[in-house]
Amino acid sequence: MQLLWVAPAHLLLLCSVALLQVLTSQASASTVVGFYSKTCPRAESLILAQVRKKFLVDKSITPALLRMLFHDAFVRGADASVLLDSKPGHPAEKDALPNLTLRGFDVIDAAKKAVESVCPGVVSCADILAMATRDAVSLAGGPRYDVPTGRLDGKVSIKEEALNLPSPAFPVEQSRESFFEKGLDAEDMVALLGAHTVGVALCGFFNDRLFNFRGTGGADPNMNPVLAARLSTVCPNPFFTESDADPPINLDQATPALFDSAYYHQLVAGNGILQIDQEIIADPSTASHVRNFTSPQAFFPAFVKSIIKMANIGVITGSSPLGEVRFKCNVSNGHVHTSGKPAAPARRQPATKSRLPVKPPVVPVPLTGHGRRGSKPKAPGVGPLPPRKPPHGP
Template identity: 45%
Template sequence: MAVSICAPKVLCWTTSFLLMLMASLSKAVLDAHYYDHTCPQAEKIILGTVYEASMHDPKVPPRILRMFFHDCFIRGCDASVLVDSTPENQAEKDGPPNISLASFYVIDDAKTRLELACPRTVSCADIIAIAARDVVTMTGGPYWNVLKGRKDGRVSKAAETINLPAPSFNVTQLIQSFAKRGLGVRDLVALSGGHSLGFSHCSSFEPRLRNFSSVHDIDPSMNDELAQNLRKKCPKLNKNRNAGEFLDSTSSTFDNNYYRRLVAGKRVFGSDQALFGDYRSRWIVEAFAKDQSLFFREFAASMIKLGKVGVIEKGEVRVKCRVVN
């Protein structure tokens, strides 16, 4: 057995090599081919489950995409958003920003099928990541190879959902929030394009419609026609909890119309519209508005990057996504 002896304060080549090897291994946690041998049918099973659910309920795609964002932005992509609350602990899904999350049953159904095909193999965190890619592709967006090998976390706390970026955030707040997850301004603008799909209740944008400031009743960055339309849909003392507006005029199709409407001042969320009003993000918005293929490439790259946030190596593979093993 070879023995390496290093003089004090002298870097030992063997030690250096081992450290570099360990560093490279620590970065190689995720792999696009992770289940090729242990569960080769995993992605096919997930796609089939998501497709069937989407055919029955068109709200499924935006809900799954939002679920992925909300999971990764708290403790990282560890499926903590799926855990049910208990008498001893209020979980993430019951935190105020997550009350409107839905379609958890889709992930449950996929997990049930996967447990039959390859027990205790595919993590719930990977199911969400793959399903998020599938709903984007199914609705006309880009395809990318999802890196896999995530483990499921054992902790989920509703109080931590306060760290999710709010619809009222300005660009500085958004940049800071994304930076904490290792994401830059281009990632911020690209991932905001996820709002190409979906619907929002009045409570998320109502502050833009009345008493916006001491000078303006309505947010001046909002298109006048849109503002008046939203005021009708969201009247004062509105008791209809389901009232709201689609996030995009093509809300069931993933495209770059999000950015074209942003340029026109027709975004529902203040945080979205702010991207066009700030020099740090405006040029990226304009580029995506002009070139859908560019947006698709950047969105896919940013989704891969987001999917690496907070990945844990020593978690578990839950048997049921709603319950820690």
């Protein structure tokens, strides 16, 4: 087990994450830590090398991969369906409005190419996405945790299904229902929202909180008035201007490039940017988790537990006909022309499509968004998690 970036004073945090690793090493009956230890022992180091290479020139790759993993897991499960390109007459998730600002596909492709050169046909794109996200989190100062692997890649990707991603505009109760539907509880939701400690959101996603909150003609009274006044000089007032300016704003106003617990301190101080961010400190069902997570000793282990759970939603494993190990992450194997016969895939567990307990369907809910509300996003977003159901932003 490896742990990255933990200050000497945080020995308690080390112990907490280490214990959590033991408890979650069998996080799913269908994925296990060390799945590729014999079939592709260099896989994790090859993936880390590609993520580190990107991180050195672009720190925003951390929120980008976090957001991509969230968008993948919440649609059809963690099967890399978000990576598939559209086919004629069959638009894929990647082309849905909430996903138009996803970034980081180049990193996943580079990692896949590196792994394929050593272990062809063995490591799935779904596993690469999960491990690459972990690596990006640790490089940004967060915990390095063991990722249970053994996922297969899905063969299906449907654009319309991605329109139901949870949105940062949803109230807490609706957001909780979206997470419950995926087998995640309120603590998981608050821990995963901690990904907002890195990344940005465009002004269009929250400027109603600055200029005309719920028709009052003023700012959201729950936002720190100093922050609201400052942001109102940066974000254009949509009620008095036709400006196309839509600058990105850090979701964590304290240490936006560092994966730490400062995001929760910001919420306590009234500095939440998105509506959902500020509401989780006001709602009795989530406020205690927010206050608890102001301590990294509490936040890091909880985040590890929750992101492992999220990355095991609906996984396909074994020899299931629903999945495969893609040769290229953007196309299913039936649409790839290869030169020579590919190597046989790794031995896998009995076929299964694992799903966490779910509740009856409800109106779905998102985390964060990075486009302009009510319009097609103009430029790639670099925030962490997802966009919202039309009208959009996240």
